Amino acid sequence: MPGTPRPPRTPHEEILTERLRDAGYAVGEVERATGGAVAVAGLATLQDGTRLFAKTLLGPEQDVFTVESAGLAALRALGGATTPDVLCASPRLLVLERMGPRPDDARFWEALGHMIAALHTSTTGDRFGWHHDGWLGRLRQDNTWDSDGHVFFAQRRILRWLDEPLVDAEFDRDDRRALERLCASLPDLVPAQRPCLTHGDLWQENVVATGDGAPVLVDPAVSYTWPEVDLSMLWCAPRVPQSERLFAVYAEVAGLQDGWRERMPLLHLRELLSTIAHGDGGWGAGEAVRKVIAPFRRGGGRGPATAPAARD
Template sequence: MKDRWQSLPSSVVPHVADAVPLSGGAVNDVWRLTLDDSTTYVLKGSTDAPADLFPLEAAGLAALQERAGIRTPRVFEVSAHHLLMEALRPRPDTETFWEAASRAFAKLHAVRGERFGWDTDGWLGLLPQENTWTDDGHEFFAEHRIRRYLREPKVRRALEPADLAGLERICERLPQLVPAAPSVLNHGDLWRGNLVADAAGEPVFIDPAVCWAWAESDLSMIYCCDPPPERFFRAYEEITPLTDGWQDRMPLLHLREHLSVLAHFGAYGDAVAHVRDVVRVFS
């Protein structure tokens, strides 16, 4: 079993007594390691990952912790091939947990930025996330969250010319479709699978794709991907009130995720159908 990690320069590898694969990752291998002394870690690794993928993930975790004060995993070791972190617990699906997660999420969005973007590009899966500094939120979303994917070969093969034309119309109409809003700190990839818990049952945020962007664009991920109980959104609004019509805009702002799926996997699942539904409603 230890042979699996001989290519990873982790100091704990010689001491691994047991390893259990963890689910949820689409592009990397994730293992829960138990060492000879019974301490546990989570090892996220890939021998062919981009050289800065794991360092940027570690930097994103640190940014969420330092700028917003929300809980993220402690990172013990990072390299071009792996990330070694504290072992956490599965998320308890209770109203208490989801309310705490919501309040932390709202706290994240209370951190304001001056522009849209980030000081470096990042990664969403194994494709670059464009974070070019932009003064206008509509321009940022159009150029770096929609059009950015329309250049991907798998997206162009999966979609028809009419679909691409409809997405271009949406980009042009964004100022009429989405109210102007400030840039706030975004987790960038917050779905259920990226929320776990610490030993006390408190929420811990993992696998970020950080940037300064609209709060609603961040919220769209957790709203559209197997949403949590309604109490999550009520608790969020108690701290950060949402603009009228926000629920109607969630499918539009979730376009980035469907286009990312197409860019990674081609015409996979119902991603094409979702894109066409958004085009039909909003273009």
């Protein structure tokens, strides 16, 4: 109603407002955004009416936002993906041009399929990794270069998580040995694929839209790795039925090797382990991991397994 007073700002809105002003933005108000697990984020309206997206971290200063900004730039410059303009990136603050919500119709998912296929097919390389480490959520992503994709995925994307305190507490010795057996069997489970530039955290909440409804990628954790790793995020995380069009378009443009659906839960293990490391939040990630690794207990079989996904 006209004249209704605005509710008092929350402490998080106050912090974001303060940091925007410290960076030189003439902020009128900030509306906190929901859904993020790492940063305090919000839509900021400046005094001239301009609307921006901004986020900040509450803990110690780190290079999370400068790494994220570099990842957005790489996706755009190297792979032709649409990403938001970065207006400010510092250890305390990231400011992006404002984007809109995802429309979730078949046309949108078709366009996203073309974008991801173009990203993957135009950036193939000879090594797995990236020229510096990154972040997956609040934890470091080890991007040390390796010429062997199976070694890279085993060491940098699965076994890397086992020493995180919450992961160590979740799994017993038999679980850990099953994960190790799975990693040793990766050459039999995942066909050789050339590395390409991947978004790295490509679940549907990291896809937004321009004002005219075209897909935009945000919150990357980039590296050169198997293209199917990106697809596993879109396949295994909760998704809308219309997203089936993405996989059909991707198969037409980039191609998909036989058995790709069966590999999706295996390649999604990294995300499940990250979910546990950050605090499961009730998603059931531990049980999902145990379902995937069940064939590898006590030196068991080598066949791929299916499992539901979790998400932090």
